[in-house]
Amino acid sequence: MRSFRVDFPQEELDDLRTRLSSTRWPEQAGTAGWDSGVPLPYLRELAASWRDDFSWRAVEKRVNAFPQFVTTIDGAPIHFLHARSPEPDAVPLLITHGWPGSFLDFLDVVGPLSDPRSHGGDPSTAFHVVLPSLPGFGFSGPLTEHGWTLPRVAEAWAQLMSSLGYDGYIAQGGDIGATVARLLGLQDSDHVLGTHVNFLFTPPPDDPAALADLPPSDLARLERLGVFADRGSGYMKLLSTRPRSVGFGMTDSPVGQLAWTAEKFQEWSGARDLPEEAIDRNALLADVTLYWLTRTAISSAYIYYDNAAGMPTAATPPPPLPPVPGPFGVAVYPHDLAQPIRSLAEREFPALVHWSEHDRGGHFAPLEAPDLFVDDLRAFLRAVRAA
Numbered sequence: 001m002r003s004f005r006v007d008f009p010q011e012e013l014d015d016l017r018t019r020l021s022s023t024r025w026p027e028q029a030g031t032a033g034w035d036s037g038v039p040l041p042y043l044r045e046l047a048a049s050w051r052d053d054f055s056w057r058a059v060e061k062r063v064n065a066f067p068q069f070v071t072t073i074d075g076a077p078i079h080f081l082h083a084r085s086p087e088p089d090a091v092p093l094l095i096t097h098g099w100p101g102s103f104l105d106f107l108d109v110v111g112p113l114s115d116p117r118s119h120g121g122d123p124s125t126a127f128h129v130v131l132p133s134l135p136g137f138g139f140s141g142p143l144t145e146h147g148w149t150l151p152r153v154a155e156a157w158a159q160l161m162s163s164l165g166y167d168g169y170i171a172q173g174g175d176i177g178a179t180v181a182r183l184l185g186l187q188d189s190d191h192v193l194g195t196h197v198n199f200l201f202t203p204p205p206d207d208p209a210a211l212a213d214l215p216p217s218d219l220a221r222l223e224r225l226g227v228f229a230d231r232g233s234g235y236m237k238l239l240s241t242r243p244r245s246v247g248f249g250m251t252d253s254p255v256g257q258l259a260w261t262a263e264k265f266q267e268w269s270g271a272r273d274l275p276e277e278a279i280d281r282n283a284l285l286a287d288v289t290l291y292w293l294t295r296t297a298i299s300s301a302y303i304y305y306d307n308a309a310g311m312p313t314a315a316t317p318p319p320p321l322p323p324v325p326g327p328f329g330v331a332v333y334p335h336d337l338a339q340p341i342r343s344l345a346e347r348e349f350p351a352l353v354h355w356s357e358h359d360r361g362g363h364f365a366p367l368e369a370p371d372l373f374v375d376d377l378r379a380f381l382r383a384v385r386a387a
Contacts, residue, residue: 001069001070001071001163002069002070002071003067003068003069004068004069004070004079004139005064005068006059006060006063006064006068006139007060007064008056008060008293012293013056013057016051016254016289016292016293017051019253019254020047020048020050020051020254020255021051023047023253023254023255025040025044026040027040028040028041034263034266034267034273037259037263038259038262038263038266042274043255043258043259043262046258046262046281047254047255047258049281049285050254050258050285050288050289054281054282054285054286054289056286056289056293058282059104059282059286059289062107063081063104063107066081066082066083066107066110067081067082067083067084068080068081068082069082070139071160071163073156073159073160074152074155074156074159075145076135076140076143076148076156077139077140077141078132078133078135078140078156078160079103079132079133079138079139079140080103080130080131080132080133080160081103081110081129081130081131081132082128082129082130082131082164083110083111083113083114083128083129083131084114084128085114085115085126085127085128085129086115086117086126087115087116087117087123087124087126089124089126090114090126090127090128091126091127091128091168091169091170091193091381092127092128092130092161092164092166092168092169092170093113093127093128093129093130093169093170093172093377094130094131094132094157094160094161094169094170094171094172094181094184095129095130095131095172095173095177096132096134096153096157096171096172096173096176096177096178096180096181097131097133097134097137097173097174097175097176097177098173098174098175098176098177098178098199099134099137099175099176099300099301099303099304100260100261100264100265100287100291100300101175101287101364102133102137102138102287102290102291103131103132103133103138104283104286104287104290105283105287105364105366105367106131106366108366108367108370109366109370109373109374110129110131112370112374113126113127113129113374113377114126114127114128114129116378121374121378122378125378125381125382127170127377127381128166130160130161130164130166130169132157132160134148134153134176134177134180134300134303135148135153135156135303136148136296136299136300136302136303137296137299137300137303138290138291138294138296138300139294141294141296141299141300142294142295142296142298142299143299143302146302146305146306147306148302148303148306149306149307150176150179150180150183150303150307151183151187153180153183154180154183154184154186154187154188155187157171157180157184157188158184158187158188158191161188161191162191166191167191168191168192168193169191169192169193170192170193170194170195170196170377170380170381170384171184171185171192171194171195171196172195172196172197172198172377173197173198173199174197174198174199174363174365174366175199175363176303177199178197178198178199178200179321181195181196181197182195182197182321182324183321185324185325185326185328186321186322186324186325189324189325189326192324192326193326193327193384194326194327194328194329194353194380194381194383194384194387195324195326195327195328195329196328196329196330196331196354196376196377196380197329197330197331198330198331198332198333198336198365198373198376199336199338199363200330200338200340200345201225201338201340202340202341202344202345202348203225203320203344204222205344205347214341214343218341218343221339221340221341222341224337224338224339225338225339228337228338232267232337235264236304239301239304239305240304240305240307240308241305241308243298243301243302243304243305244298244301246301247297247298247299247301248298250291250297250298251295251297251298254288254292257288257291257292257297258288260297261284261287261288261291262275262284262288265278265279265284265364267337268335268336268337268362268363268364269335269362269363269364269368270334270335270360270361270362270368278335278362278364278368279364279367279368280367283367320348323348323349323350323351324349324351325351326351327351327353327354327383327384327387328349328351328352328353328354329352329353329354329355329376329380329383329384330345330352330354330355330356331356331358331365331372331373331376332355332356332357332358333358333360333361333362333363333365333368333369333372334357334358334359334360334361334362335360335361335362335363335368336361336362336363336365337362337363342355351387353380353383353384353386353387354379354380354383356376356379358372358376360372361373
């Protein structure tokens with residue numbers, strides 16, 4: 001395990017600007033909206049902003065204010081941020097990010113979570129925050145060998161927490177990270193004090209009578225899940241079958257990487273039109289730059305290829321996992337791509353001790369509503385202690 005700092009050579013940043021300046025743009029095709037992808041005028045303006053206004057050095061400075069490390073687990077380099085709380089009774093918290101995000105998405109919440117006393121919070125809800133980068137993502141990549149199933153990731157995270165000396169911890173995650181958190185609750189149940197997710201599929205029940213009993217608001221959630229499976233999951237099919245082919249374009253073209261990411265930030269957030277309505281533009285560009293500079297477009301996409309059997313298709317949700325045995329908590333944000341139904345979740349998770357429905361935020365909750373994200377984890381910690 002060694003200390004780590006982010007410091008890319010200036011020539012890498014100069015090369016990025018040169019490539020952005022020499023982009024070969026297509027003619028506008030189709031409608032001006034987002035139905036068939038990112039609108040050309042918006043992407044041109046966003047690329048110009050990336051080239052002329054965005055400061056990666058400012059991101060580096062901010063990231064390097066936190067302790068970071070790189071270690072080797074199961075043959076792979078694993079990067080993680082580790083913010084220990086000054087509170088003596090703080091509870092370890094392991095957060096797993098998803099795609100197309102990164103550990104950068106959580107920088108706004110690390111301080112309030114680890115040092116609530118300095119951020120107007122109750123010091124009894126302090127956490128030691130451990131924030132790793134998924135294998136193949138960012139500074140945990142690129143990988144030359146793959147096969148990183150999510151159970152394997154969970155096992156690596158359990159080893160990481162043990163190596164840090166944490167005998168008990170809370171597992172948290174959204175997107176892919178939500179599955180990793182649930183697997184930790186299953187595979188490392190002797191040490192996981194509770195499992196908290198802000199992304200959860202609750203598929204339709206097999207019993208037609210149970211479906212008929214659902215209120216219109218819950219039926220609308222099931223309908224939204226069906227729309228995502230039919231019209232919004234093409235990226236998943238592509239990455240779970242041909243991650244390398246599409247990744248070449250994003251590794252060579254920064255605008256290709258930018259379009260690929262911006263579309264998801266717009267579609268999965270609370271934005272009505274532009275991603276910036278829900279997420280700060282610099283946060284979006286920071287994620288894109290991280291993927292670009294680390295050359296991990298292909299390497300990160302392999303997490304879908306390596307877990308293809310567990311990805312939903314156009315007709316079916318992901319195969320169910322067994323319920324975690326310890327306390328389980330769910331945070332629901334209104335603009336997420338999938339919204340779970342509480343009555344169905346209660347059937348699936350007997351140890352459900354915390355459920356919250358928020359009035360804002362979406363798939364990228366730590367970026368869209370960091371205050372709600374922090375408050376939800378604090379509330380879950382109280383529920384775990386009371387369970």
